[in-house]
Amino acid sequence: xxxxKIIKIGGNIIDNEDALHSFLKExxxxxxxxxxxxxxxxxxxxxANKMNIEVKMSNGRRITDVATLDIITMVYxxxxxxxxxxxxxxxxxxxxxxxxxxxxxxVSVKRPVKEVDFGYVGDVIRVNSETTDVLLHNNIxxxxxxxxxxxxxxxxxxxxxxxxxxLAIAFAATYKTELYYCFEKSGVLKNIDDNASVIExxxxxxxxxxxxxxxxxxxxxPKLDNxxxxxxxxxxxxxxxxxxxxxxxxxxxxTITAK
Amino acid sequence: xxxxKIIKIGGNIIDNEDALHSFLKExxxxxxxxxxxxxxxxxxxxxANKMNIEVKMSNGRRITDVATLDIITMVYxxxxxxxxxxxxxxxxxxxxxxxxxxxxxxVSVKRPVKEVDFGYVGDVIRVNSETTDVLLHNNIxxxxxxxxxxxxxxxxxxxxxxxxxxLAIAFAATYKTELYYCFEKSGVLKNIDDNASVIExxxxxxxxxxxxxxxxxxxxxPKLDNxxxxxxxxxxxxxxxxxxxxxxxxxxxxTITAK
Numbered sequence: 001x002x003x004x005k006i007i008k009i010g011g012n013i014i015d016n017e018d019a020l021h022s023f024l025k026e027x028x029x030x031x032x033x034x035x036x037x038x039x040x041x042x043x044x045x046x047x048a049n050k051m052n053i054e055v056k057m058s059n060g061r062r063i064t065d066v067a068t069l070d071i072i073t074m075v076y077x078x079x080x081x082x083x084x085x086x087x088x089x090x091x092x093x094x095x096x097x098x099x100x101x102x103x104x105x106x107v108s109v110k111r112p113v114k115e116v117d118f119g120y121v122g123d124v125i126r127v128n129s130e131t132t133d134v135l136l137h138n139n140i141x142x143x144x145x146x147x148x149x150x151x152x153x154x155x156x157x158x159x160x161x162x163x164x165x166x167l168a169i170a171f172a173a174t175y176k177t178e179l180y181y182c183f184e185k186s187g188v189l190k191n192i193d194d195n196a197s198v199i200e201x202x203x204x205x206x207x208x209x210x211x212x213x214x215x216x217x218x219x220x221x222p223k224l225d226n227x228x229x230x231x232x233x234x235x236x237x238x239x240x241x242x243x244x245x246x247x248x249x250x251x252x253x254x255t256i257t258a259k
Numbered sequence: 260x261x262x263x264k265i266i267k268i269g270g271n272i273i274d275n276e277d278a279l280h281s282f283l284k285e286x287x288x289x290x291x292x293x294x295x296x297x298x299x300x301x302x303x304x305x306x307a308n309k310m311n312i313e314v315k316m317s318n319g320r321r322i323t324d325v326a327t328l329d330i331i332t333m334v335y336x337x338x339x340x341x342x343x344x345x346x347x348x349x350x351x352x353x354x355x356x357x358x359x360x361x362x363x364x365x366v367s368v369k370r371p372v373k374e375v376d377f378g379y380v381g382d383v384i385r386v387n388s389e390t391t392d393v394l395l396h397n398n399i400x401x402x403x404x405x406x407x408x409x410x411x412x413x414x415x416x417x418x419x420x421x422x423x424x425x426l427a428i429a430f431a432a433t434y435k436t437e438l439y440y441c442f443e444k445s446g447v448l449k450n451i452d453d454n455a456s457v458i459e460x461x462x463x464x465x466x467x468x469x470x471x472x473x474x475x476x477x478x479x480x481p482k483l484d485n486x487x488x489x490x491x492x493x494x495x496x497x498x499x500x501x502x503x504x505x506x507x508x509x510x511x512x513x514t515i516t517a518k
Contacts, residue, residue: 047333051309070338074306077356078337079329082406082414086360090412096361096390097336101345103355103399131355131399138393140362147341153349155341 004136004175005034005246008164011041012184013243014080023182024084026247028093033136033175035167036095037144038084039160044068044075060219064119064157072157073099076145084143095141100124100148101155103131106163108148108156122148122156124163127170161223165230172234179230181223182243187254188224190215198241198252203259204228227256263395263434264293264505267423270300271443272502273339282441283343285506287350292395292434294426295354296403297343298419303327303334319478323378323416331416332358335404343402354400359383359407360414362390365422367407367415381407381415383422386429420482424489431493438489440482441502446513447483449474457500457511462518463487486515 007027013019027036044062048055048071056063064072081097088095100106100122108122132142144167146160161181168179187198202210207224210216216224227238239245241253266286272278286295303321307314307330315322323331340356347354359365359381367381391401403426405419420440427438446457461469466483469475475483486497498504500512 047310051306073341074333074337076337077341078333078335082332082336082358082360085358086408086414087412089360089363089408089410094363094390096355096357098355099341099344101341101348101356104348104353131353131394131397134393134397134399135390138390140390140393149345149348151348153346155345 001174001176003032003178004171005030005032005178005180006037006164006168006171007034007180007182007246008037008039008160009182009243010039010160010184013182014038014041015043020084021087023243024087025091026243028088028091030246035132035136035142035144036084037146037160037164037167038076038080039146040072040076040080043079044071047071047075058116058118061118061121062157063117064121066120069120069155069157073147073155077147081143081145088141088143093141094139095143096135097143097145098132099145099155100158100163104128104151105132106148106158106166107151108158109150110154110156120154120156122150122158124148124158124166127166129167129170132167133171133174161226165226165235168230168235168238169233172236177235178237179227179235179239180246181227181238181240182246183240185242186252187241188216188220199254200252202254202256205259224256231256231258260433260435262291262437263430264289264291264437264439265296265423265427265430266293266439266441266505267296267298267419268441268502269298269419269443272441273297273300274302279343280346282502283346284350285502287347287352289505294391294395294401294403295343296405296419296423296426297335297339298405299331299335299339302338303330306330306334317375317377320377320380321416322376323380325379328379328414328416332406332414336406340402340404347400347402352400353398354402355394356402356404357391358404358414359417359422363387363410364391365407365417365425366410367417368409369413369415379413379415381409381417383407383417383425386425388426388429388433391426392430392433420485424485424494427489427494428492431495436494437496438486438494438498439505440486440497440499441505442499444501445511446500447475447479458513459511461513461515464518483515490515490517
């Protein structure tokens with residue numbers, strides 16, 4: 001079975017021109033099939049401010065009204081996606097920028113209104129990997145932004161971590177799939193203030209203990225839930241750490257495994 | 260040889276939600292291989308106004324400074340491209356939105372500064388059709404916006420008519436290629452105020468006469484130069500008219516041929 005790396009980068013890289021440039025330079029050298037998934041960073045909020053459009057959040061999640069969806073589509077699928085594509089082409093890495101609407105790749109459903117109306121936010125219901133797979137077979141690297149569609153013409157704002165894990169799960173049937181979540185810390189930490197306190201392996205068993213102890217809490221919980229969801233659906237390996245973990249074998253990071 | 264239709268739509272369709280919707284509905288039903296190229300319409304200017312960014316023009320062409328390039332990338336490759344892609348997916352037409360950077364498809368050079376500095380405007384120097392061709396072979400329709408790149412990481416604003424003709428020329432080697440320029444008039448008109456006065460055929464010979472007479476002038480000249488450029492480079496057929504010319508065989512429009 002061929003290997004496929006699915007790599008998600010977050011705002012800390014996207015918002016820093018130098019960091020993005022050096023990440024993409026290293027990324028382009030990675031051997032084998034790969035997919036890049038990028039978050040949004042601060043650009044969408046900055047554009048909303050310039051346009052005097054109010055940014056509404058609920059529990060750290062963006063509430064996506066029509067104006068906000070337009071901004072996100074412009075920033076994520078336009079500015080950020082095409083900047084990354086052009087930079088990778090300059091490194092001789094052939095890429096195509098995707099939203100979930102392209103190739104009908106990621107179909108989602110508008111989140112039902114419960115306590116909060118999140119607006120045009122999509123929860124993934126189906127991944128059609130055929131178009132992406134055609135590109136991978138031709139040595140072309142798809143670059144995904146955090147937008148999906150409902151297959152009825154509506155674009156939807158979707159969590160980038162979820163897009164990465166759902167893509168990894170869809171490709172697990174035909175590739176030995178590895179999922180890498182890159183962020184600003186060295187991994188999941190025992191002590192949040194100590195970057196050296198990386199927990200090198202989290203399994204279903206010690207995850208429960210770490211949660212009970214309160215060692216893993218807050219924003220790390222949905223991220224790890226995404227990781228275990230992927231592991232439970234045949235993704236071979238899930239890692240969390242600094243982007244350097246991809247290029248430097250000596251670096252410590254967190255690996256999530258079933259056992 | 261298989262046929263390929265390359266269809267360019269302009270601002271008059273993109274700016275009108277109903278017109279765009281019904282065009283895309285008909286477009287999705289067109290049999291055979293096809294590529295859609297879209298212009299920008301008024302959205303980029305509207306966004307510039309909202310952001311208090313000055314719109315500078317020279318001879319009807321947009322001068323593209325850094326802020327304007329960002330706007331164009333957001334509007335053309337983000338909002339317009341993904342809206343079209345999502346709408347076509349809803350009609351079961353599988354599409355992928357492209358800029359010239361995607362697939363390294365359209366490489367251009369920043370226009371040299373002469374009397375006017377147009378800024379980040381690109382003149383096409385090379386089309387690499389491989390990635391697009393892979394999609395066409397898998398019944399996927401590429402949708403191109405009017406952005407190219409210089410293969411060194413720089414995105415460039417590029418005329419949509421030129422993108423359409425350069426794509427048509429690149430594919431003429433492997434497809435029987437037809438190029439359709441859709442705009443608000445029924446074709447090239449003898450009398451600009453009379454939509455019934457369509458010149459049904461323009462050849463190299465009568466083009467010179469029509470120019471000498473002053474029948475063809477102004478904005479129609481660069482459009483026709485693009486058409487004859489395509490014809491001279493083995494494009495099989497070039498047509499100018501309302502989008503309906505594609506779907507209604509009774510409609511009059513202008514066909515450009517070598518003889």
